[in-house]
Amino acid sequence: GMIRYVLGHFFNSFKVGKREQVGTIIGRDPYGNTYYELPAQPQLGKRRPTRWYNTAETGKDDVISKDLWAGFDSDLPSEWESWLRYRRDDPPTEDEVMQSLALAQMKKRNAAVLEEKRLEEMKAAGLDTAGPKPQDHEKTPYPKYAEFEVMPGEMEQQDKDKWEKHKNPYSKS
Numbered sequence: 001g002m003i004r005y006v007l008g009h010f011f012n013s014f015k016v017g018k019r020e021q022v023g024t025i026i027g028r029d030p031y032g033n034t035y036y037e038l039p040a041q042p043q044l045g046k047r048r049p050t051r052w053y054n055t056a057e058t059g060k061d062d063v064i065s066k067d068l069w070a071g072f073d074s075d076l077p078s079e080w081e082s083w084l085r086y087r088r089d090d091p092p093t094e095d096e097v098m099q100s101l102a103l104a105q106m107k108k109r110n111a112a113v114l115e116e117k118r119l120e121e122m123k124a125a126g127l128d129t130a131g132p133k134p135q136d137h138e139k140t141p142y143p144k145y146a147e148f149e150v151m152p153g154e155m156e157q158q159d160k161d162k163w164e165k166h167k168n169p170y171s172k173s
Contacts, residue, residue, distance in 0.1 A: 012044055014045075024036065026051075026083075026091045027094075029080055030077070030098070031075040031077070033055055034053060035084070035091065038050040048086065051086070052084070053080070053084065077092070077100060079092035079096050079097050080092060108170050111170075111171075112168050112171040116172060
């Protein structure tokens, strides 16, 4: 009875590789990512469904629960990320995602207006409005030369801003 039950489940845990390999498409987001799910198969030892997505740029699978850094290099709406991480059972609707993105755009516009007001107030008070100076840990401990590679195969581009993707598109500065 009990020994057969335990041994049966033990041996079934080795059948995980026999699961179906093609998931069903659950949805897409405005960034072009496609989300998939394999349903749970408790008889094969899989109690939770497997969820992943293909990015629009690479078409490469990112399985959040297996790769610690999966998803950190692509744009994911927070609703889809919470679905991928099993924080919500049902996938988000397109209306939910669009409403969240519209709210984020409104916040960016409001933040740009507030930043402009702050800069005007600083100028009126005679304060320096230039950005912060590099801190000691941000300065390079060794010289950089334009004719040498920074990473193998990559020449450093002086005009490239590493924070360009994260800047507020509505700010004037």
